[in-house]
Amino acid sequence: xxxxxxxxxxxxxxxxxxxxxxxxxxxxxxxxxxxxxxxxxxxxxxxxxxxxxxxxxxxxxxxxxxxxxxxxxxxxxxxxxxxxxxxxxxxxxxxxxxxxxxxxxxxxxxxxxxxxxxxxxxxxxxxxxxxxxxxxxxxxxxxxxxxxxxxxxxxxxxxxx
Numbered sequence: 559x560x561x562x563x564x565x566x567x568x569x570x571x572x573x574x575x576x577x578x579x580x581x582x583x584x585x586x587x588x589x590x591x592x593x594x595x596x597x598x599x600x601x602x603x604x605x606x607x608x609x610x611x612x613x614x615x616x617x618x619x620x621x622x623x624x625x626x627x628x629x630x631x632x633x634x635x636x637x638x639x640x641x642x643x644x645x646x647x648x649x650x651x652x653x654x655x656x657x658x659x660x661x662x663x664x665x666x667x668x669x670x671x672x673x674x675x676x677x678x679x680x681x682x683x684x685x686x687x688x689x690x691x692x693x694x695x696x697x698x699x700x701x702x703x704x705x706x707x708x709x710x711x712x713x714x715x716x717x718x719x
Contacts, residue, residue, distance in 0.1 A: 560658055563598050563609035570619030571595060571611065571637070578639045583678055591706040594626070595637060602626055606666075607633060610658050612640065612651045620644045623655040625662065628701050631669040635659065635715075638673075638682075645681070656689060663717050670700060671717060674710040683711060691715045 561567070572595055579587045594601035602609040602624050612621030621640040625633050644651045663671060673691070675682050687693075691713035699712060 559613045559615075560654060561611050561613060563603060563611060565599070567611050567619050568595075568598065571598070571622050574619055574622055574639050574641060575637060578641070582642060583676060585676055585678075585706075587706045592637075594624075598624070602636075608659075608662055609637070610655055612644070612655055614644075621651045621655050623659050625659055625668075625671070628703060631667075632701055633663065633668050633671050634703060635671050635673040652685060656685075660689075660717070664719060667719065668717050671715045672699060672701075672703075673713050674705040675713065677709040677711050686713050686715075689715070 563571075572589065575592070575595060576587075576589065579585045589596065598609050601607075606627035607625040609624040610622070611619050614620050621644060623638045624636040626636050627633050638652070638655070640652045640655070671691075672694075673686070675686070683693075692715070694712050694714045696712060698714070700714070
């Protein structure tokens with residue numbers, strides 16, 4: 559079940575993100591390096607973007623994805639995480655979250671989505687490339703933005719209407 563962000567999901571989102579980053583991938587990323595997850599409302603929803611969660615049958619957050627506005631045409635895909643046990647199962651939770659984000663982007667006529675992802679997250683790279691993202695260099699970024707760089711790869715998707 560997919561839902562637009564509500565404050566009641568905040569703690570579950572924080573637990574999911576920190577677990578995947580630090581327990582699964584050992585990236586050592588602190589909450590201070592990503593303060594946007596402490597105030598999703600103002601960093602995403604009130605700024606022209608959006609944020610969604612996937613919930614299990616008990617209402618537990620099992621996935622998240624955010625779209626952060628940088629310009630009227632360029633947005634950043636952020637905080638795309640799914641617990642390992644919910645990845646690649648039949649209808650992928652991750653694919654469902656991404657499809658919601660992409661439909662939203664098309665409705666807003668967003669032209670470009672960019673993202674950063676740790677180089678260690680190989681399955682993520684495959685997912686992004688399968689969904690039309692192209693790997694780019696830091697010099698090819700259409701805008702500059704801050705992200706906790708852990709030997710990150712950068713990707714760009716030109717959204718087709």
